[in-house]
Amino acid sequence: MYLLYLLAALPLLVRGKATIDAEIAALEASSSPLLQYPTQLTQNLVPKQIHSHNDYWRDVPLLSALSFGVGSVEADVWLINGTLFVGHEVAALTPNRTLDSLYIQPLLKILAAQNPKDAFTVNQTTPNGVFDTSSGTPLQLLIDIKTDGVEALPFILQAFQPLRDGGFLTVFSNGTLTQSAITVVGTGNSPLEQVKALSPRDYFFDAPLTQLTDPSLNTTWDPTLSPLASTDYEVAIGWPGIGNLTPAQQANLTKFVNDAHERNIKARFWDTPGWPIQIRHTVWELLLNNGADWLNADDLEAAANF
Numbered sequence: 001m002y003l004l005y006l007l008a009a010l011p012l013l014v015r016g017k018a019t020i021d022a023e024i025a026a027l028e029a030s031s032s033p034l035l036q037y038p039t040q041l042t043q044n045l046v047p048k049q050i051h052s053h054n055d056y057w058r059d060v061p062l063l064s065a066l067s068f069g070v071g072s073v074e075a076d077v078w079l080i081n082g083t084l085f086v087g088h089e090v091a092a093l094t095p096n097r098t099l100d101s102l103y104i105q106p107l108l109k110i111l112a113a114q115n116p117k118d119a120f121t122v123n124q125t126t127p128n129g130v131f132d133t134s135s136g137t138p139l140q141l142l143i144d145i146k147t148d149g150v151e152a153l154p155f156i157l158q159a160f161q162p163l164r165d166g167g168f169l170t171v172f173s174n175g176t177l178t179q180s181a182i183t184v185v186g187t188g189n190s191p192l193e194q195v196k197a198l199s200p201r202d203y204f205f206d207a208p209l210t211q212l213t214d215p216s217l218n219t220t221w222d223p224t225l226s227p228l229a230s231t232d233y234e235v236a237i238g239w240p241g242i243g244n245l246t247p248a249q250q251a252n253l254t255k256f257v258n259d260a261h262e263r264n265i266k267a268r269f270w271d272t273p274g275w276p277i278q279i280r281h282t283v284w285e286l287l288l289n290n291g292a293d294w295l296n297a298d299d300l301e302a303a304a305n306f
């Protein structure tokens with residue numbers, strides 16, 4: 001229908017851009033149904049391999065990140081009195097800022113908008129993700145458990161039930177990994193043995209990027225357990241972004257990225273320098289050029305425009 005409108009408008013083209021612009025303005029002002037479609041909440045947002053570090057610090061958690069097309073967000077989660085609160089430290093917690101209110105409910109709302117139930121979608125078997133421009137791209141949601149992981153995990157799994165019920169969680173079941181709208185990855189105190197034991201598994205484990213070949217962890221790392229592996233940039237590479245990268249630093253970077261990629265796991269380096277800006281960009285560039293899959297960012301606008 002929109003196409004028909006454009007065709008009808010074609011003669012205007014010859015009358016110049018000003019006429020067209022006026023026509024567009026009039027149409028936009030009319031809130032014509034021709035300009036509306038169900039999944040346009042995230043219209044134009046192209047998902048990027050950016051991880052929104054400490055996402056809950058933003059004025060509006062989750063949505064601010066999505067507004068830049070960020071493909072991965074992180075929530076620090078505390079289990080206190082049976083409730084999962086979200087915040088960087090205990091002093092930052094409030095009764096209303098919970099995993100459910102800041103992440104689960106907003107995601108349900110976005111996914112409901114991206115998955116209209118109507119005559120056009122009756123035959124669709126896999127749900128759309130949060131990104132209208134790329135409905136098959138999952139949003140990665142990191143859950144950084146700040147309190148005891150063994151104790152918190154059952155509460156977290158329970159909190160995700162509404163998203164699970166909607167079929168919105170990536171799941172490893174019966175030997176098959178099925179991607180859906182949201183891939184939940186546990187980090188911080190997330191308990192490895194308990195995550196390994198989940199069957200089916202829709203809560204994954206952020207693997208230690210520098211230890212993927214370490215036999216003492218007794219773990220075969222692959223994307224059915226760990227779609228992501230991360231490490232502290234400073235500890236693993238430590239190049240300050242000025243002068244030359246030493247051969248040992250380059251060797252570490254190459255090895256860690258290769259260890260992950262050989263296992264089909266994405267590599268992320270956190271705690272990269274944030275300032276000065278020039279240094280931040282030099283280090284981001286180094287990481288991207290060497291195959292790192294996620295840019296860890298506090299300044300999402302800068303990362304999105306990088």
Ligand SMILES: *[C@@H]1O[C@H](CO)[C@@H](O)[C@H](O)[C@H]1NC(C)=O
Nearest residue numbers: 080081082083085093094095
């Ligand atoms: C946890 O529960 C105890 C006992 O009911 C109460 O005194 C305390 O204020 C609660 N803490 C929080 C953070 O809600």
Ligand SMILES: *[C@@H]1O[C@H](CO)[C@@H](O)[C@H](O)[C@H]1NC(C)=O
Nearest residue numbers: 083094095096097098101102
């Ligand atoms: C915070 O939660 C309390 C109790 O659930 C509720 O009464 C209050 O309206 C909430 N405040 C805001 C700002 O959402």
Ligand SMILES: *[C@@H]1O[C@H](CO)[C@@H](O)[C@H](O)[C@H]1NC(C)=O
Nearest residue numbers: 118119120121122123124125
């Ligand atoms: C859904 O599938 C049925 C049965 O194959 C078909 O008749 C119908 O046209 C399909 N609807 C859409 C919107 O594709």
Ligand SMILES: *[C@@H]1O[C@H](CO)[C@@H](O)[C@H](O)[C@H]1NC(C)=O
Nearest residue numbers: 171172173174175176178200
């Ligand atoms: C997984 O396998 C079990 C037992 O073979 C079967 O009952 C179940 O339906 C399967 N689940 C899925 C999601 O395929």
Ligand SMILES: *[C@@H]1O[C@H](CO)[C@@H](O)[C@H](O)[C@H]1NC(C)=O
Nearest residue numbers: 192193214215216217218219
């Ligand atoms: C690995 O297995 C060995 C032998 O079973 C055990 O002693 C060790 O604690 C395990 N390591 C971890 C990290 O679970």
Ligand SMILES: *[C@@H]1O[C@H](CO)[C@@H](O)[C@H](O)[C@H]1NC(C)=O
Nearest residue numbers: 210235236237238248249252
């Ligand atoms: C390389 O990584 C290892 C293991 O994390 C670390 O001990 C070492 O300091 C790193 N080397 C450099 C040059 O940073």
